[in-house]
Amino acid sequence: MSADFVSEFVLVDRPRPGVAVITLNRPERMNSMAFDVMVPLRRVLDDVKHDNDVRAVILTGAGSGFSSGADHKSAGAVPHVEGLTRPAFGLRSMQLLDDVILGLRRLHQPVIAAVNGAAIGGGLCLALACDIRVAGAAAYFRAAGINNGLTASELGLSFLLPRAIGTSRAFEIMLTGRDVDAVEAERIGLVSQQVPDADLLPTCLAMAQRIASFSRPGIELTKRTLWSGLDAATLEGHMQAEGLGQLYLRLLTGNFEEAVAARAENRDPVFTDDK
Template sequence: MSYVLVEYPREGICLITLNRPERMNAMAFDVMVPLKEALEEVGYNNDIRAVIVTGAGEGFCAGADLEDPGWLDIFNGLTVPGIARRAMRVLEDVVRTINNLPQPVIAAVNGAAIGGGFCLAMAADIRIASEKAYFRPAGINNGLTSAELGLSYLLPRAIGTSRAFEIMLTGRDVDALEAADMGIVSRCVHPDQLLEECCAMGERIAGFSQLGVEMSKQMLWAGVDAGSLHTHMNHEGHAQLYVRMTTRNFEEAIRARKEGRRPEYKD
């Protein structure tokens, strides 16, 4: 049985589904390693313009698999601390892969996003939630820290420090409506409309210049890391000039607007 399903619901759209609903799509290695491989493969598929990640069943991803996390050959010969660190690296690589993907990644959060599942959702570029979804930083509830897999970096940048500190230090649940209100997700929708909403968003993105979208994603994430406005504007300017001078996209956009049609970007 495949624990990661890869489908193409519409032209230019890839849907990747975590497919172990009986365990709430927990982050066992036989789920996370195939997820990373699927992401890497689609990243090199230039026909794919947007990627949607979701979970099968009632959960998006329940975080650590406490029942049976599995075993990888890279753990052989290591002591327990070494295994733990190597295991964390495997999960961290999934977050990095999402971040580095050239295509925008939309998290279709269909249900519980707990612990590492919360982190997985935050790693996406855009998050849309079902009304049944909720988010919980699990570590603090289990005698650990709630800071894992980039959450203490990504969440404050998404919603501000005060709200992020409160959520991560209390370990409370954030339902879909509150998540939309504070900016964890862009919006929440009826469960039956979740994938339709995400596909429609992916199609809109696919209608733009491929290079323009890729550079926009890169600049947005660079802005999150920017040390200063001056430095970042300099990077933005170079990216904009690169797209302007190496493609005919701008001319096509102006021509299409004058002719009352959708632009057809070739570059």
């Protein structure tokens, strides 16, 4: 598997057609969210978003950690902050991290988090911003802000975690700052499945390849409506968005007819992006 050079801390591989693997590559710091990592990651997400050869994305970490969150020893350099006061510097720093979380959500392509170890604080937020999460046996999760004398609410965590696992569990995990191991994470729905560590990337690659085999607009609109459902103020409004997506694909592609024909002929469908 060859890697595209992005920076020494962020690598992009294309191991299979239609699939990109983004690896946070600072294992000696457990892939912490230092700005030396987050700045190139933000650029990578923008590049991948506009790469029409990529139809599914996997985000993972090098070594034994997914991401350990804030780097308290080596935070790295924030660009374009010369001459700013401390409050303004803080705002720019937070905006950069916000851009990364929102960048994952705004990718056209579905993103699978291959959580191979610690996902702590901001690392948990990174995993939650992905569309699907799969955990290796060594994975564990922690809302760490409360342990550091801060709020546990950061980078969308208090929005995303209750929607992933329910309010009572989210409140308890965020207010106690305890670890959630891979077995519990699967049981409560924080991840869709947990697998042996050696099977983590192969499992995610197989999942990504399956996603990449479907209609591009079908996959993209499904991702959009799932996320809009989390934001929806009313069921009625969300159902209208879902209906428009279905109508769009039904009228503008021949993929529904192809799926029906493939089932009748006992073969795999071959989807296209237009008629």
